[in-house]
Amino acid sequence: MSGHLKVPLFRRLPEIYRLRDGEQFPGGQLQGYLAPVEALFSAIHENIEQLFDDLFIETCSDWVIPYLADLVGTTHLSGDPHTIRADVADTIALRRRKGTLAGIERLVTNLTEWASHCVELRERLGWTQHLNHQRPDDGGAPPYRTASRLTVPRGGTVPIRDPAMLRLLDTPFDRFARTVDVRPADDGQVHVNLPNLAIFLWRLEAYRLGVTKPLYKGFGAIAAPDPGEASFAVRFDLDPLDRPIRLFNTWQTDVRRDPPTLTEVDRVPGPILDARLTTGAPAGNPDAYVSVDTYTPPASLLSDFDASDAGLQFFIPNPPFPPSRTWTFRGDNLCGWESGLRRPLLDSEIVIDPDIGRVLIGVPTDAERIALRDALRVGYSYGTMRRVGSHPISRPAAPATLFNEAVDLRMVTGMAGGLSLQAALANIHNSPQPIVIEIADSLVHALDLSTLGGVVAEGGELTLRLNRSLVIRAAANQRPVVRLAVPLRFRPTNVLVAPGGDQQALDAINRNLLVRLEGIFLTRDPVFPAGEPLIARAAVARLEIQDTTLDPGGHRLRDPLATPAGSTMVGRAPLWPALQLARDFGFADPAERRAFPPVPDVLLQYAIAGALRLDDAYALVLEDSIIDAGLGPDGAPQNTEADLAIAALTGPMANYAPATRVCGVTIFGRTRVEELRGTGAIFTQRVRVHQNQVGCLSFCWFSGDGDRLPPNQACVRRPDARLVFTREWFNDPAYGQLAAATDRRVREVGPGDDEMGAFGFLKEAHKRRNLSIRFREFMPVGVRPVVVTVT
Numbered sequence: 001m002s003g004h005l006k007v008p009l010f011r012r013l014p015e016i017y018r019l020r021d022g023e024q025f026p027g028g029q030l031q032g033y034l035a036p037v038e039a040l041f042s043a044i045h046e047n048i049e050q051l052f053d054d055l056f057i058e059t060c061s062d063w064v065i066p067y068l069a070d071l072v073g074t075t076h077l078s079g080d081p082h083t084i085r086a087d088v089a090d091t092i093a094l095r096r097r098k099g100t101l102a103g104i105e106r107l108v109t110n111l112t113e114w115a116s117h118c119v120e121l122r123e124r125l126g127w128t129q130h131l132n133h134q135r136p137d138d139g140g141a142p143p144y145r146t147a148s149r150l151t152v153p154r155g156g157t158v159p160i161r162d163p164a165m166l167r168l169l170d171t172p173f174d175r176f177a178r179t180v181d182v183r184p185a186d187d188g189q190v191h192v193n194l195p196n197l198a199i200f201l202w203r204l205e206a207y208r209l210g211v212t213k214p215l216y217k218g219f220g221a222i223a224a225p226d227p228g229e230a231s232f233a234v235r236f237d238l239d240p241l242d243r244p245i246r247l248f249n250t251w252q253t254d255v256r257r258d259p260p261t262l263t264e265v266d267r268v269p270g271p272i273l274d275a276r277l278t279t280g281a282p283a284g285n286p287d288a289y290v291s292v293d294t295y296t297p298p299a300s301l302l303s304d305f306d307a308s309d310a311g312l313q314f315f316i317p318n319p320p321f322p323p324s325r326t327w328t329f330r331g332d333n334l335c336g337w338e339s340g341l342r343r344p345l346l347d348s349e350i351v352i353d354p355d356i357g358r359v360l361i362g363v364p365t366d367a368e369r370i371a372l373r374d375a376l377r378v379g380y381s382y383g384t385m386r387r388v389g390s391h392p393i394s395r396p397a398a399p400a401t402l403f404n405e406a407v408d409l410r411m412v413t414g415m416a417g418g419l420s421l422q423a424a425l426a427n428i429h430n431s432p433q434p435i436v437i438e439i440a441d442s443l444v445h446a447l448d449l450s451t452l453g454g455v456v457a458e459g460g461e462l463t464l465r466l467n468r469s470l471v472i473r474a475a476a477n478q479r480p481v482v483r484l485a486v487p488l489r490f491r492p493t494n495v496l497v498a499p500g501g502d503q504q505a506l507d508a509i510n511r512n513l514l515v516r517l518e519g520i521f522l523t524r525d526p527v528f529p530a531g532e533p534l535i536a537r538a539a540v541a542r543l544e545i546q547d548t549t550l551d552p553g554g555h556r557l558r559d560p561l562a563t564p565a566g567s568t569m570v571g572r573a574p575l576w577p578a579l580q581l582a583r584d585f586g587f588a589d590p591a592e593r594r595a596f597p598p599v600p601d602v603l604l605q606y607a608i609a610g611a612l613r614l615d616d617a618y619a620l621v622l623e624d625s626i627i628d629a630g631l632g633p634d635g636a637p638q639n640t641e642a643d644l645a646i647a648a649l650t651g652p653m654a655n656y657a658p659a660t661r662v663c664g665v666t667i668f669g670r671t672r673v674e675e676l677r678g679t680g681a682i683f684t685q686r687v688r689v690h691q692n693q694v695g696c697l698s699f700c701w702f703s704g705d706g707d708r709l710p711p712n713q714a715c716v717r718r719p720d721a722r723l724v725f726t727r728e729w730f731n732d733p734a735y736g737q738l739a740a741a742t743d744r745r746v747r748e749v750g751p752g753d754d755e756m757g758a759f760g761f762l763k764e765a766h767k768r769r770n771l772s773i774r775f776r777e778f779m780p781v782g783v784r785p786v787v788v789t790v791t
Contacts (some may be wrong), residue, residue: 009038057089077111077773079766086110087770099780102260107774108199112767115202115251115270117172117263121192121786126177164283167275172200172790173265185786188740195784203764204383204733204791206248206269207391209442209479211305211315212380214238214359216373220338222345230347230362232369235337238357238380240444240481241523243573244558245357246733247272248383249289249311269383270791271733272311272354274331286329290352294318294325297375298416302441307379312352317375320368334358335558356558383733383791388626388758389608390521390549392442392479402434402469403512409436414443421445421472421482426453429465429493436471439480439520446525448485459588463489463537466513474519474547481521484528489537490515491585495592507597516544523551524576533577533613539585541598545607550578552610552628555731572729575630575642576610580649583615608730612657613649616674620646620660622681626736626758629669632728633684633703633718637670643685645669656690662697664751666736666758668728676710680751680760682723683707699750701757716745734791 010018010031021030053059057068062081065088069076072091077084087110094110097103101118108116158176159165168174178192185191190198217235225231239245252267266276266288278284291310297317299305305315316325327348332341334353337360345351351360357380363369387393398409408431410424424437425447439445449455449462456463470490474480492510497503515538522534534550535543557571579602587593600618607625614620629645637643641652645667648655652672662678670685677695688708689695697712704717721743726734736758738747748765750756755765768787775785 009034009041057085060085075773075777077766077770079763079770080113083111083113083767083770087774094778097260098778100260102262104197104199104778105263106260107778108201108771111770111774112201112203114767115253115263115268117200117268119172119198119200121190121196121198122194124175124178124192125180125194162282163275164273164278164281164285167273168265168283171273172198172268172788185784188788190788191786195782196786197779197783198786198788201787201789202251202269202791203385203737203789204248204269205386205391206250206311206381206383207393207479208250208311208379208381209392210307210379210477211302211377212238212442213240213444214376214378215240215242219369219373220340226344228346230345230349231364232362232366233337233345234361234363234369234372236359236361236376236378238359238378241483243555243731244355245380245382245731247312247352247354247357248381248733250309250381252288252309268790269381271383272331272352274333274352274354277329277331277352277354279328279330290314290329290350292316292327292350294321294323295377299377300416300418302415305377305379311381312354313379314350315377315379317371320365320371334360384735385737385759386762387547388606388624388736390474390479390519390547392474392477393519393547395474395476395519395547398436398438398473399471402436402471402514405434405468407436407471408433409438412437412439412445413441414445415441421447422452425464428470429454429467431467434469434471434514436473438473438475439482440475440478442479442481444481444483446483446485448525449488450486458491459586461489461536461586462486463491463586465491465493466515466540467493468509469512469514469516471514471516471518472520473516479519479521481523483523483525484534485525486529487532487534487536488522489535489586490543491537491539491587492596495587495595503595507595510596511541511598513540513598514542514544515540516546517548518544518546519548521549521551531577533580533610535579535581537586538579538581538600538602538618539587539596540600542601542603545602545604545609547606548608550607550609552576552578552608552630552730554610554628554630554729556729572630575628578609578612578627580613581615581618582649583617585617611644611669612646613644613652614646614657615649616656616658618658620658620673622660622662622665622678624664624758624761625666627665627667627669628730629667631669631685632725633723635685637685637705643670645671645685647672656688659695664756664758664760680756682746682757684723699756701746714749716743721745740789 021028054061054064065084066076069088074088074091077087090110094103094107104118105116181191181193183191185196214236217237219235220233222231248269249272251269253263266285272289276284277286277289279286289310290312291308292314293306294316295305325348327350330349330351332351332353345362347362347364349362361372399407401407412419412421412424428435449464454465456465492513494506497506553573553576555573557573584593585596602618603621604625605623609627611629612627627645629643631637631643644652646657648657656672656674659675660673662681664680666682668684671683671687673689675691675694676689676697679698682701685703686705686707687702689710692708692710695710697710698714700715701723702715702717723746724739724741726737726739738755738757747755750760754760754763779785
């Protein structure tokens, strides 16, 4: 779609008229006369341009899509305009491929943007073949027999000699024989039967971090290694914050390829299977998951690294590792890597544990170990629901102006010779322009206000002073980690002016004072004060948290916890608060508090955050976000402050957080607010609204445990409506995703006839309904689609 096109009529006039117009007194009369005509003419010109664009499905306006659908004779669907556009654009191509597996996969991807794989389940039935009609892969003498002892023929038994093949058991690419299953195929499970066509869906997005620095975890020296074995085992955790992370592969199938091909086993955006990573295994295929490239340190640009499409990529320094070095791979369990491996570590072997994101590299010399310690870089993929929180997604360019003022753009990178975040924020308290800081990598950036120039201590707390607005954002396709040594605090440089100064002008500046965090993963340094929030002061007109993660903690620990009885249980990290904003805005001087003009707005949009503690001097807006205090729908509340996801900072058990508006939010914990209005929220625990005669809630889920609610409509409650999440712990794949066991009203009858909660904007219910409509049109007679979600 074309943007607004300016048609400069005055500049199109002959130069003699423009000169004469400038000679008049006052000058520019003709130019001023043409200005309103130019605006009208530009609107007409833009409309004509759009009429031409509307002739094509790729460029037409959203409202034109149904009319183009009528021209090709396809039924109307609803939902995400992008998927509907793709469906109409491929109508003819899909009709030509009607009844083929590749056509069904392309149809599914058009309507959902999910990876898919289709399997005719009759091919998985165990059967006894007729001796006069032997299949080439199931028997007979060569050349009719193509199966080996390590492959799986149709109707064959499971080969137990190859772990890589065994790892495919009960996956979409399981080829092992089954007995017939005649149960109704309507529960989302695989039922092997003659008419069933299984359509497997990968709903999670595999996000790829291009270049990161892994966390070095020491090494193990191997005494007297045998020939071919490594002398040093160099250990790394891929996550720089020392957390377990489930590695995913990237989606490497082109569904629009002509002629179309089926999705292959090692090219789907799902969890990496460790046995598939082993070099030399008959069914292993490490090249589809891992790649190794060299670079020359110190690299100062991301372009110095040659990124691939593999889910996991190693960037090895050269020297001492030449590009000709041959590396082998192994998938293994590295939970107890200090005690050694089941098989010895070989020289130039990389052992990967994709379940927890650990890597062990074998090298023969200490010089190579040191080179890896200092210069190894990796790129890896992880799986999660789309958009909510900080992820490497495409973003528009940094704004050139804010509030009609040109911005001071500062580019930050942790690469060699780059500007650090600490330096970019130094002495910004007197800046005459709004400041936009863009971080152009996915590395870890330390920020310590105690060593930052221009920071003042007010009331014993370090505060960042702002003379103009401040934006800290991630560049496109990057996810930088900002690690704080102390909480962030913001205030205006000046609230009071000297006698005789222009107080009104200063108030106008402060009323537009904006702090925006965009695409940042904000977390704590090990020296961060215990119990403190990430943001402890926001004496600004507006605080915006967009596409950002305010690390809530509560993630899964790598090592299990020991219980008094001697058993172990899955450990969970402590939970941390995100915001604590006081009623006095943190001003130590009462005169400044009285003179501070705005009522600060706090906006969280597409964000993940820990508990929020705000007094009633603010206004809170939550959109398409997750607020996590660690208490799911089946959790047992202790009725303490630790259970509160949204509450007041001062006396949280007795007072209330400010008036709050919600739109598509999932809140793990109890909520106490002054007023509440909005739609599409999931409150996993008790909600208490002080002014419950004001506002309205619609299409929400409540716990039904002593809620005090404002007027509400189309809402559901437990136990009448069941609520189940696939995962409730932060950093797990599918964190916050509604499980299939959730009540249909929660998954399909929320705002806009879609699901409630933080991911309602993805319109997954519409996607499922559109699939069922198209399956009725495209399925061959007698074939029954069975939709199975993998992630």
